[in-house]
Amino acid sequence: MRPRLMLLIGCALCAAFLVISLAPGLFAGPPDAVAVARRLEAPSAQFWFGTDESGRDVYARVIHGAGTTLGIVGAAIAIAGLAGGGLGALAGFAGRLPDLALSRMADALLAFPPIILGVVLASTLGSGAVNSVLALSIIYVPVFYRVARAAALMESGRAYVEAARTLGHGEAAVLLRHVLRNVAPVVALQGVILFPLALQIQAALGFLGLGVPPPTPDWGASLQESRNYLTVAPWLATFPGLALLLAALAASLLGRALQARSG
Amino acid sequence: MLEAVLRRLGAALITLILATGVVFLVIRAVPGDAIGEMLGQSAGDPAAEAALRTFFGLDRPIWSQYLAWAGDLLRGDLGISMRQGMPVAGIVFDAFLVTLEIGLATLAFAILLGVPLGLAAGARPGGIADMAVEGFTLIGLSAPVFWTGMVLLILADAWLGWAPPLVYTPPDISLSDNLEGILLPVLALGLLQAAAYAQFTRQQSAALLRQDFVRAAAARGLPWRVVFGRHVLRNIAIPLVTYAGLILVQILGGVVVVETLFGIPGLGRTLLAAVQGRDYPVLQGALLLSVVVALLVNLLIDLAYALIDPRVRGA
Numbered sequence: 001m002r003p004r005l006m007l008l009i010g011c012a013l014c015a016a017f018l019v020i021s022l023a024p025g026l027f028a029g030p031p032d033a034v035a036v037a038r039r040l041e042a043p044s045a046q047f048w049f050g051t052d053e054s055g056r057d058v059y060a061r062v063i064h065g066a067g068t069t070l071g072i073v074g075a076a077i078a079i080a081g082l083a084g085g086g087l088g089a090l091a092g093f094a095g096r097l098p099d100l101a102l103s104r105m106a107d108a109l110l111a112f113p114p115i116i117l118g119v120v121l122a123s124t125l126g127s128g129a130v131n132s133v134l135a136l137s138i139i140y141v142p143v144f145y146r147v148a149r150a151a152a153l154m155e156s157g158r159a160y161v162e163a164a165r166t167l168g169h170g171e172a173a174v175l176l177r178h179v180l181r182n183v184a185p186v187v188a189l190q191g192v193i194l195f196p197l198a199l200q201i202q203a204a205l206g207f208l209g210l211g212v213p214p215p216t217p218d219w220g221a222s223l224q225e226s227r228n229y230l231t232v233a234p235w236l237a238t239f240p241g242l243a244l245l246l247a248a249l250a251a252s253l254l255g256r257a258l259q260a261r262s263g
Numbered sequence: 264m265l266e267a268v269l270r271r272l273g274a275a276l277i278t279l280i281l282a283t284g285v286v287f288l289v290i291r292a293v294p295g296d297a298i299g300e301m302l303g304q305s306a307g308d309p310a311a312e313a314a315l316r317t318f319f320g321l322d323r324p325i326w327s328q329y330l331a332w333a334g335d336l337l338r339g340d341l342g343i344s345m346r347q348g349m350p351v352a353g354i355v356f357d358a359f360l361v362t363l364e365i366g367l368a369t370l371a372f373a374i375l376l377g378v379p380l381g382l383a384a385g386a387r388p389g390g391i392a393d394m395a396v397e398g399f400t401l402i403g404l405s406a407p408v409f410w411t412g413m414v415l416l417i418l419a420d421a422w423l424g425w426a427p428p429l430v431y432t433p434p435d436i437s438l439s440d441n442l443e444g445i446l447l448p449v450l451a452l453g454l455l456q457a458a459a460y461a462q463f464t465r466q467q468s469a470a471l472l473r474q475d476f477v478r479a480a481a482a483r484g485l486p487w488r489v490v491f492g493r494h495v496l497r498n499i500a501i502p503l504v505t506y507a508g509l510i511l512v513q514i515l516g517g518v519v520v521v522e523t524l525f526g527i528p529g530l531g532r533t534l535l536a537a538v539q540g541r542d543y544p545v546l547q548g549a550l551l552l553s554v555v556v557a558l559l560v561n562l563l564i565d566l567a568y569a570l571i572d573p574r575v576r577g578a
């Protein structure tokens with residue numbers, strides 16, 4: 001696919017998800033409205049995605065789940081990007097002991113498979129949206145750190161850094177005003193690339209019952225609830241999963257297009 | 264060469280020590296532990312609680328617990344499970360073998376499907392095969408792996424009327440039952456990793472096609488199959504072999520959710536149960552094993568590179 005087309009589709013999908021996350025009420029009714037008499041109904045004109053085991057509208061839960069799921073992932077990526085990016089830029093720029101100490105710590109965290117680290121952190125911290133954000137950000141801080149450190153290391157050797165120093169700017173000013181400014185786009189791009197991966201982990205944690213507690217609508221948690229009705233009511237598993245797939249696809253397309261642009 | 268290997272080993276060892284330290288701190292930072300639940304009826308009896316705490320060493324400071332654990336580890340002793348009362352080494356090793364079987368089967372599937380797809384796409388960038396494979400990789404990498412497993416379960420029921428057992432039978436008891444149990448998990452994990460493999464293969468071959476020596480071969484008028492077979496395939500072999508290690512590490516990590524879905528008593532489910540039951544010794548053992556395997560495979564990748572590719576050896 002041409003990068004331009006990828007960028008277009010990626011942006012359109014991301015924008016759609018953003019609007020749905022911010023204003024789910026525009027697209028669907030309340031996610032918690034229960035119609036006991038109409039439980040486990042197949043998709044129809046009235047219930048587009050069918051109803052679940054308590055008679056709730058699956059479509060409404062998928063729409064309202066976007067804010068929970070994508071909000072948690074977005075917040076985690078933002079926090080990890082700021083923390084990891086900042087520390088990485090500092091380490092790459094300062095070198096020596098700060099670099100050594102921080103890099104060793106990053107290596108220690110990176111030694112764990114991300115999903116396993118997620119399981120341990122999420123169950124240690126306990127369920128809930130805030131703790132999910134925290135667990136996910138801890139997983140991705142070292143990844144951002146590595147990327148920002150490499151970028152800062154490269155920038156630090158450039159002539160403009162030396163020029164800024166020669167002009168008498170202090171180290172802090174050189175880091176904040178010059179190096180950080182060139183590291184930031186790299187970190188931002190990394191955030192787009194990591195988004196689908198973090199989304200998979202958020203969904204997995206929800207599926208394992210380590211995410212947000214019910215009845216908050218969340219795609220991973222919906223998949224967990226659908227497990228007992230896989231063959232009786234396959235629509236319960238189908239639609240939240242498709243939503244996850246589509247959101248990951250949107251971020252992947254955007255990431256690939258931006259990567260192709262920046263070379 | 265030897266010095267580089269030793270330095271690499273040293274770095275891996277330091278990472279391992281730090282990683283186990285992280286585990287120790289994190290899992291003990293939470294309130295509540297297995298002791299309270301172990302006591303059951305006798306909960307509230309301070310003497311019994313203190314005795315259990317002393318037995319598992321929980322009354323000592325964390326650093327002292329860590330050193331004791333590390334000391335036992337060096338003697339090959341991973342401790343006793345707080346829940347099952349059995350040696351952790353046995354529990355974790357048995358679970359690892361189950362996960363390894365799934366991991367290796369998945370890897371085989373991913374290579375058999377992913378590499379041909381990647382080569383077909385890479386041979387003619389921008390062609391129909393390339394676009395089809397790009398679609399497959401985009402969707403394959405976007406679908407949550409446990410959801411793929413759920414969809415496979417739904418399809419197996421709808422199309423074949425087949426309900427997989429959702430229990431694991433060891434291969435030495437019944438090979439056919441064993442294969443029946445791991446078929447869908449391997450397929451679910453394998454589709455994801457095949458997408459990763461196809462993408463990697465395509466990137467590698469596309470990058471090689473841009474290289475001067477490949478373009479020169481084409482410019483000399485060599486037939487396309489000779490250019491691709493002799494110049495591209497031969498150079499692609501090395502990264503493809505080493506990529507297998509990377510994928511295996513990913514599979515061993517990603518298996519935790521799939522094991523839960525399909526009821527497979529592997530390392531992932533053991534870890535999840537240990538984390539939920541605050542069974543520290545089992546959790547530590549399982550985490551240690553997964554970190555060691557990841558570090559070991561990464562080390563082997565680097566060594567394999569140096570052994571296969573003379574260009575790396577000098578560096």
